[in-house]
Amino acid sequence: MSVEVKNGLDIKKTIRELIKQHGTERAELIPIMQKINAAFGYISSEAIEELAILMNLPTNQIFTVATFYRMLSTEPRGKHVIQFCESAPCHVAGGRQVWLALQEALGIKSGQTSQDNKWTLLTTSCLGACGIGPVLVIDQDIYGNVQPQQVKNILSRYE
Amino acid sequence: MKAVRSMVLVSSDAESIALGANEVFSAFQQKIQDYGLSDEISISFISDIGHNSAAPLVIIYPEAVIYGPVKPDDVLDIVEEHLDKGHIVERKLVPAHELSEHLAWLSSRKGTLPAENRIVLKNVGLIDPENIEDYIALDGYQALGTVLGKTPAETIGIIKDSGLRGRGGAGFPTGLKWSFVAKTHIDKKYVVCNADESEPGTFKDRLVLEGDPHAIIEAMAIAAYAVGADEGYVYIRGEYGLAIERMKVAIKQAREYGLLGKNIFSSKFSFDLHVHAGAGAYICGEETALIESIEGKRGEPRSRPPYPTTFGLWGKPTLVNNVETLANIPAIIRNGADWYRSIGTPSSPGTKVYTILGNVNVTGLIEVPMGITLREVITIYAKGMKGGTFKMAQTGGSSGSIIPANLQDTPMDFDSFKTASVSLGSGALLICNQEICVVDLAKVLLNFFRFESCGKCNPCRIGCQKSFEILSNIAEGIGTLQDLEDLQMMADQLYELSNCGLGQTAGSPLKDILTYFHAEVESHIRLKVCPADTCPMSGKTIYQVGQEVKITREQGA
Ligand SMILES: Cc1cc2nc3c(=O)[nH]c(=O)nc-3n(C[C@H](O)[C@H](O)[C@H](O)COP(=O)(O)O)c2cc1C
Numbered sequence: 001m002s003v004e005v006k007n008g009l010d011i012k013k014t015i016r017e018l019i020k021q022h023g024t025e026r027a028e029l030i031p032i033m034q035k036i037n038a039a040f041g042y043i044s045s046e047a048i049e050e051l052a053i054l055m056n057l058p059t060n061q062i063f064t065v066a067t068f069y070r071m072l073s074t075e076p077r078g079k080h081v082i083q084f085c086e087s088a089p090c091h092v093a094g095g096r097q098v099w100l101a102l103q104e105a106l107g108i109k110s111g112q113t114s115q116d117n118k119w120t121l122l123t124t125s126c127l128g129a130c131g132i133g134p135v136l137v138i139d140q141d142i143y144g145n146v147q148p149q150q151v152k153n154i155l156s157r158y159e
Numbered sequence: 160m161k162a163v164r165s166m167v168l169v170s171s172d173a174e175s176i177a178l179g180a181n182e183v184f185s186a187f188q189q190k191i192q193d194y195g196l197s198d199e200i201s202i203s204f205i206s207d208i209g210h211n212s213a214a215p216l217v218i219i220y221p222e223a224v225i226y227g228p229v230k231p232d233d234v235l236d237i238v239e240e241h242l243d244k245g246h247i248v249e250r251k252l253v254p255a256h257e258l259s260e261h262l263a264w265l266s267s268r269k270g271t272l273p274a275e276n277r278i279v280l281k282n283v284g285l286i287d288p289e290n291i292e293d294y295i296a297l298d299g300y301q302a303l304g305t306v307l308g309k310t311p312a313e314t315i316g317i318i319k320d321s322g323l324r325g326r327g328g329a330g331f332p333t334g335l336k337w338s339f340v341a342k343t344h345i346d347k348k349y350v351v352c353n354a355d356e357s358e359p360g361t362f363k364d365r366l367v368l369e370g371d372p373h374a375i376i377e378a379m380a381i382a383a384y385a386v387g388a389d390e391g392y393v394y395i396r397g398e399y400g401l402a403i404e405r406m407k408v409a410i411k412q413a414r415e416y417g418l419l420g421k422n423i424f425s426s427k428f429s430f431d432l433h434v435h436a437g438a439g440a441y442i443c444g445e446e447t448a449l450i451e452s453i454e455g456k457r458g459e460p461r462s463r464p465p466y467p468t469t470f471g472l473w474g475k476p477t478l479v480n481n482v483e484t485l486a487n488i489p490a491i492i493r494n495g496a497d498w499y500r501s502i503g504t505p506s507s508p509g510t511k512v513y514t515i516l517g518n519v520n521v522t523g524l525i526e527v528p529m530g531i532t533l534r535e536v537i538t539i540y541a542k543g544m545k546g547g548t549f550k551m552a553q554t555g556g557s558s559g560s561i562i563p564a565n566l567q568d569t570p571m572d573f574d575s576f577k578t579a580s581v582s583l584g585s586g587a588l589l590i591c592n593q594e595i596c597v598v599d600l601a602k603v604l605l606n607f608f609r610f611e612s613c614g615k616c617n618p619c620r621i622g623c624q625k626s627f628e629i630l631s632n633i634a635e636g637i638g639t640l641q642d643l644e645d646l647q648m649m650a651d652q653l654y655e656l657s658n659c660g661l662g663q664t665a666g667s668p669l670k671d672i673l674t675y676f677h678a679e680v681e682s683h684i685r686l687k688v689c690p691a692d693t694c695p696m697s698g699k700t701i702y703q704v705g706q707e708v709k710i711t712r713e714q715g716a
Pocket residue numbers: 324325326327328329330331333336353354355356357358441442443444445446447479480481482484485659660661
């Protein structure tokens with residue numbers, strides 16, 4: 001298996017670097033995985049195996065933690081990740097119409113990645129921006145008070 | 160936008176009606192119109208009014224003045240003097256001794272508007288959160304200095320006397336919790352600030368963290384001194400990037416100023432603080448799940464007892480407090496317990512931060528004394544309903560209670576709400592107009608719980624999923640009357656059998672909906688009609704077999 005490289009980063013090297021910074025205490029597992037996720041977009045099985053060796057933990061322990069948290073992914077995602085809030089306050093503010101418009105514009109459903117790997121569409125629980133619902137987040141950008149007819153325009157800002 | 164200046168409420172219990180409440184109501188409508196005030200003044204009936212011997216009563220907001228008994232002949236004076244000129248009509252006021260319960264409390268406000276009163280949010284928006292000097296200039300870290308001159312027991316005494324109750328949802332007395340941790344004779348103890356704030360509709364803690372991080376550091380240091388801890392964690396939900404950054408900056412500055420670290424203010428007290436960023440899971444707000452998560456594990460709640468106060472982080476006694484709870488601490492130490500008790504209601508002193516959301520003209524955040532009513536919040540702060548009349552509100556986030564129109568006048572504090580079987584929870588107020596369908600709302604809520612259930616215990620994992628499926632069927636028009644019983648049973652079992660608060664409360668909004676809006680749910684089943692015209696009702700293939708009506712489920716529905 002070839003070594004995973006993204007943006008010039010080598011996964012094994014990155015993990016060794018992270019372990020140097022954080023140490024191998026169990027409490028550091030989640031902070032380390034957050035950094036891996038941020039750098040590579042997801043936590044590959046290769047990353048999990050490397051962590052298991054260096055942190056002296058069984059791979060399944062690492063895997064169950066990685067799959068538990070919403071912000072960690074064990075699968076590759078598209079270039080841009082869209083998170084749509086489907087909690088009640090955004091719903092009451094008219095979220096469903098926006099959600100339908102979003103699915104239509106992208107041609108994919110919740111949890112899917114588009115064929116060209118450009119988009120991954122996810123639903124999420126409240127993002128703490130309810131004062132401006134309906135809310136959607138693309139990568140790090142938060143959009144509030146979104147109207148269904150604005151969806152296309154918002155998407156067009158991303159390459 | 161129609162902003163109402165005053166609100167007239169006429170009591171409409173059986174006694175008031177018998178004594179002419181309807182006529183009084185009509186007289187008000189007429190006179191308000193005559194004076195050309197219709198756009199500025201709203202008038203409605205109020206039912207949940209408690210006992211009184213002066214019916215019919217008329218309550219006028221925002222002054223919270225109570226007149227009674229009011230006859231149609233008195234209406235002209237009240238409209239002319241009070242509503243038009245702004246003078247209270249003294250001779251028609253109800254003598255205080257004739258009022259009881261909630262009304263007595265209302266009248267004891269002596270005609271003052273429950274104005275915004277900022278303790279928790281005092282500095283937010285006024286100081287530069289990344290500059291410790293700003294915080295210090297406004298008496299910051301003074302309370303920590305004061306406390307270090309007292310004994311830990313004296314400090315806990317002040318918090319106990321203040322009557323402060325936890326703002327994380329359960330309303331547990333804070334001083335008592337501190338004393339539990341202080342009592343344990345173990346060298347290593349921790350304090351943890353619960354800043355996971357994932358309750359839908361809640362973002363008050365974020366504003367404190369982003370706007371006044373040093374208040375939390377100071378409060379945690381005070382708490383640590385009081386309970387005998389020397390290390391603390393601030394657990395901030397991962398999505399709150401700015402809050403995490405600001406807290407890290409604040410901790411660094413506090414260390415540089417010697418306000419964190421060894422021998423603070425040259426005393427024997429040492430304390431240091433770490434930030435832990437969550438990784439996205441609602442359940443991690445539950446204190447034992449939060450602890451598991453700091454330890455680097457899945458955020459699954461532990462069985463309790465033992466409680467974190469004796470067996471918490473790495474098995475050590477641990478104090479867990481919410482951000483808003485902590486933000487009250489420095490002010491209480493600076494101003495004293497009596498001052499704090501003078502705000503709010505006797506059983507729930509202090510203020511509460513509410514987030515106002517949904518179908519109202521102004522959404523956002525307010526901090527007001529405990530005991531304000533929902534109607535006051537909607538009329539005064541939210542500037543009225545948008546797109547329709549009030550149908551219901553959900554208080555306290557997804558697991559909170561559904562409040563129908565007739566409970567709008569219950570004072571919002573821990574005990575009044577408990578009496579009315581309502582939960583105050585996190586302080587989120589989701590206000591819904593007539594266009595919101597209760598089945599659809601219940602579906603959205605259960606969808607949240609089925610995703611956020613950690614899956615450790617079966618009643619919660621299966622109960623949430625199953626309830627969601629039944630609700631989806633009802634929304635599709637293929638529900639049966641048996642479904643109603645099943646939903647009720649599911650809600651009961653979620654409450655009785657679940658391991659932690661998530662499952663235990665997941666069914667509570669559902670129960671409320673079945674209680675207050677039974678007819679609307681039934682109409683989805685019996686008539687295949689969604690009164691709010693929201694639900695898809697796509698599977699309503701009905702075959703008539705004699706008198707019997709059989710409903711078949713569409714393939715793949
Ligand atoms: C499912 C669930 C989620 C919770 N989420 C939060 C939360 O986001 N923030 C919080 O402070 N407390 C939350 N709590 C309550 C905590 O378990 C705990 O009671 C609280 O942090 C104690 O602080 P307090 O005494 O200051 O209120 C949650 C409880 C449950 C059962």
